[in-house]
Amino acid sequence: MLVLDRVGKIYPNGVNALERFSAEINLGEIVAIIGGSGCGKSTLLRTVAGLDRATSGTVTLDNISIVAPHAKIGIIFQEPRLLPWLSVADNIGFGLSDLPAAARREKVARALARVGLSDKANAWPRELSGGQAQRVAIARALVPQPEVLLLDEPFSALDAFTRRDLQDHLLDLWADTRPTLVLVTHDVDEAVVLADRALVMRPRPGRLFEEIRINLARPRDRNSPLFDSFKRRVLTALDRSLDRNVPDREAKSNAGEAMWW
């Protein structure tokens, strides 16, 4: 289980990016962290990845405190970040250097087939399209079989069609070993397609605002009314997190006024 306990982050320049963020995420769960810009969602993910250290609170995975990158935690960034001097196959095998060459080759070949890029094994990263490159990045992160996979707006740089494609593909890959997925996104659709739970954050300082369980069976139909209703719930929560939903706020203040009277 991945446990975030009152995680806070204040950058050296005084920006309070994240404040007392707590969550418990079970093995195999898919959690989407969603929020407007500047609500600390990337900061949160980098802290879980061990790339940045929290200024307060703790991140623990199976009772191991995470303060540096850990073998059980993989991460996929917004950009593929492939190493341009390695072939596609070598990029995927980058995290497997401890394995003997034969085992590594076999795992890489399987991963390549799994992401549908077997014919690109010897291509250079620069020869790939954006979607293909991100697939390679996904394969590279999954091939060491992490227990937790973090995704930082992984599909936001892709066109809508490729994005959908990769979302479905990610779920497909996830079903193989069922790692925990923690996905940062600003795309409500993406959160509802993928996640068991959406954690809505609010900005300045970044805090947890609302938690929405998405009890939808997989595979999810993007056009079903139920899907729409979940989408609307997340959107409403997002709006409220940014103090934008006027009707709802009125209802609240009316209630408050009534009590005050």
Added chain:
Amino acid sequence: MAMTVELSASAESEPVAKAAAPGRLRRWTRPALGLLLPLGLALAWELIVGLGYSNGRLVPPPTKIFATIVDLARSGELTRHIVATLSRVFAGFALGVVAGTLLGAVAGYWSLARRLLDPTVQALRAIPSIAWVPLFILWLGIFETSKVALIAVGVFFPVYLGVMGAIMSVDRKIVEVGRTFRLSGPTMIRRILLPAVLPAYVVSLRVGLGLGWMFVVAAEFMGASEGLGYLLIDGQQLGKPAQILAAIVIFAILGKTTDWLIEIGFAPLLRWQDAFSRQSGGA
């Protein structure tokens, strides 16, 4: 808006036009076009001297330069001079590259070292390298050591700057990938930093080598009994312009060849970078 449309239109039409020309023809015609002017001038000068319009004493015709090279080669003089110059360049280049790479790497990797070291190196760089000559002669004598030292100084600065700049500009995002895979310091250097800085490093080596060839001439001017620079001075003092031009031609050939050796030596390691330009060039 209209601007971008026009741009994309011309960018598209160009490859089409190129593709239309047969590839083999294009591969040979382009360098041949570049040779047209020098070869034409050489031929014209040869004719002018041959027909007696000029005596060609100060500007000897190509055949005379060629004959001078053949004469020098036959007597074994040429080999001796080339070996002398080449060994100076190599010794100085090796020294300069080793020192430039080490200091550049330290300064690029470690910011405290950069703050300590870089201002001094930059101040020394501002001194024209030839200004060291009298001092080097006093310290190291008139023979090989002072010459090699001067060449090494010339090679050092571009290599130092190139390595330091390359390390400092390595993409933080790529380094982060290394961190997420928990690479240790040495592994990070081997698997991320070295390949990332290699293209810039090769460029700085080539710049360094170019300066090495420049400084070997300066070094050989300051009193040498052999070497291509000596041939130049000797040709001037004895009034043999053909010998001067012969030495210049050989300098050009050697400089281009050594530069090319560096280029093809590193080519296998830089294929990833090269793939695109070669593809678009060959299409």
